[in-house]
Amino acid sequence: QVQLQESGPSLVKPSQTLTLTCTVSGGSIKGSKEYWTWIRQPAGKGLEWIGRIYTSGITNYNPSLKSRVTISLDTSKNEFSLKLSSVTAADTAVYYCARGYREFGPWGQGTLVTVSS
Amino acid sequence: DIQMTQSPSSLSASVGDRVTITCQASQDISNFLNWYQQKPGKAPKLLIYDASNLQTGVPSRFSGSGSGTDFTFTISSLQPEDVATYYCQHYDDLLPYTFGQGTNLEIK
Numbered sequence: 615q616v617q618l619q620e621s622g623p624s625l626v627k628p629s630q631t632l633t634l635t636c637t638v639s640g641g642s643i644k645g646s647k648e649y650w651t652w653i654r655q656p657a658g659k660g661l662e663w664i665g666r667i668y669t670s671g672i673t674n675y676n677p678s679l680k681s682r683v684t685i686s687l688d689t690s691k692n693e694f695s696l697k698l699s700s701v702t703a704a705d706t707a708v709y710y711c712a713r714g715y716r717e718f719g720p721w722g723q724g725t726l727v728t729v730s731s
Numbered sequence: 732d733i734q735m736t737q738s739p740s741s742l743s744a745s746v747g748d749r750v751t752i753t754c755q756a757s758q759d760i761s762n763f764l765n766w767y768q769q770k771p772g773k774a775p776k777l778l779i780y781d782a783s784n785l786q787t788g789v790p791s792r793f794s795g796s797g798s799g800t801d802f803t804f805t806i807s808s809l810q811p812e813d814v815a816t817y818y819c820q821h822y823d824d825l826l827p828y829t830f831g832q833g834t835n836l837e838i839k
Contacts, residue, residue, distance in 0.1 A: 662830070678732075716822030716828070717822065718777060718820075721776075724774050
């Protein structure tokens with residue numbers, strides 16, 4: 615069965631770019647005809663949809679983050695990535711990757727990213 | 732953005748109780764609604780999709796109903812392992828997808 619695992623730095627300085635990778639196992643991203651999604655959750659708060667990428671490379675982003683977000687695929691490594699630029703403390707959150715277009719599952723375990731100097 | 736308003740924000744019930752959570756959308760979303768369960772320190776888990784369809788492997792005590800702007804999530808007989816926060820999520824074509832603020836369910 616498909617499993618997802620996020621990886622990346624746990625601490626990012628303000629104004630820098632947050633970069634996370636989601637590695638997919640148990641199935642191939644290439645040709646999967648699936649959407650791959652990023653969602654985040656600030657501590658003690660609700661969930662925020664960040665954006666998604668289709669296996670063709672087509673992306674959709676949350677308009678509130680669109681100017682700062684890039685989601686990309688690396689099918690050779692069976693992974694997809696999130697880049698969020700010009701981060702501030704408000705971007706501190708647990709970041710999840712998940713499979714899905716409109717309903718999401720499975721999810722990765724999540725990774726906490728703290729924005730602080 | 733479509734706003735999703737859940738109520739109550741927290742709930743305490745006894746084992747065996749019937750538990751109901753509501754979710755109201757700020758505009759008509761047909762049946763484009765999912766429900767998730769999130770246990771402490773874990774990722775959310777999809778329980779219900781398309782407002783009323785039970786995800787494979789999810790116990791039948793969980794159910795969902797509604798369409799348009801008003802939706803209900805029900806646990807027919809609360810079990811200790813159901814302690815979690817529950818979220819609704821719309822997937823109307825109008826991006827972004829948004830989640831309700833969550834309902835924290837505890838055992839009395």
